[in-house]
Amino acid sequence: MNKTVTNAIALAVLWVAAILTVAVLGTVILYVFINGIGQMSPSFIFTWPEGVAAEGGIWPTIVSTMYVTLLAMVIVTPIAILAAVYLAEYAVQGRLVGMIRFAADSLASVPSIVMGLFGLALFVEAAGIGFSMLSAALALSFLMLPIVMRTTEEAIRAVPKYIRWGSYGLGATKWQVVSRSVLPASMPRIVTGIILATGRAVGETAVVIYTMGQAINMPITPFDSGRPMTVHLYLLAMEGINLPAAYGTALLLMILILAFNLGARYFLRRNRKV
Amino acid sequence: MHYRATPQSDGAPEKITVKELDFYYGDFHALTDITVGIKEKAVTAFIGPSGCGKSTFLRCFNRMNDLIPSARAEGSITLDGKDIYATGVDPVDLRRRIGMIFQQPNPFPMSIYDNVAFGPRLQGVKKNELDEIVQTSLERANLWKETKDILDRNGLALSGGQQQRLCIARVLAVEPEVMLMDEPCSAIDPTSVQKIEDLMAELKGRITIIIVTHNMQQAARVSDFTAFFLQEVAGEPAVLVEYDRTANIFTSPKDRRTEDYITGRFG
Known part of the structure; x- marks a missing residue:
């Protein structure tokens, strides 16, 4: 030919x-x-579901999803960043660090339903927190932790050695180099990793179904239970309660996740161009 | 044998004195038996072919090589008569006294102001003193006129040559006694090179400057003293071949190898 x-x-x-x-x-x-x-209408977004057929809106499920996601983000971010800083900057690179990385990667690939079951056993029952925002956020944070930690570690490693040298050359201690030069320089990529992991948590179903409960409820404290959008969608569709409302929920969920992804892209680009 | 004396002609005091320095990266012996005295408030140039250890030697002065785990120095280097490798010497303190400019301009991804204020802030200088330090340092680096209205703009938005002067301002802000320049002009445009060379001439009355350069014309233009380094056999450590007043090196070198190098026969 x-x-x-x-x-x-x-x-x-x-x-x-x-x-x-x-x-x-x-x-x-x-x-x-x-x-x-x-x-799609303001009343679908901002009112409560009513009656056995869940007519009306989905407002409490939106609040539950955002609540648990933000809570998980707040829990994950400091731990993941500190762990990544330790791995990338302080730990003696060797077998132990290799094992920690392997463990993080494995944690990232644990099926989410297993994580849900684990969350149920550990937080809901053993720790006695019950079905709640906090239990769900803790279980979600297991899912997000490896993602944020590994992207942060990559971001830290991607900081050019010239930046570090410049900082050391001005008489910075190791911690000053890390906290004042390396972390600020890698922040756009770290934030992108956090946003992407958060986007994943928004769409997560299996973890929250076991840990947050299913009753429609407006969560106020972290110990309140609730029903996230994904679970609402699942129940409406699987039990044939209200298919149009299920599609409406699905569309909103997709828009929300798309917004997270676009947000991550926007943030990365804005910080790339100077 | 190689040249080990120090030019004695003018009796200027030595800021840095190196005695019988050997330097290793793990098993690799990079430099051997370097003895040299760097004159205070003058410009000293290190010249020699690529890979002859000039930059490695330069990094010994602010103990930047400490960042490489396998690196090891033997012999002595003194700053104002005090051994900088003695136990109890904190390399962090040393680097405040000996600033460094790198080949690649490396402003931090933050505002011009924050770049210059970086060093003083590390030392806990108070906020109300920073404005003045930033202005003075940018003025000394001949960058104030171009940047006084854009101090909040990101340092990376400047041109390559301006970035390098920003890095010089950043170093000057911590008031170093010595400034090490590792091929500071090799990554920037010719007009900017001119500005940086002018700047060196202005600064040398105030601080001691050591510059590593590939460019012999540059060494001849900017320096008062020149040291020529050479690794004669691959795998063997590099040596200091000749060290003298720049005028002597370029007009009447004492060593045949120096003459060969500066007349362009190798390197």
């Missing part, structure tokens, strides 16, 4: 693969959009 033909075929195959990928995403989004857009 001649080279031009081979090239054309290869190009065509690549194109088809690329278009297929975009098409799958496009179909899912379009499907949810078409089915869900009819529900």
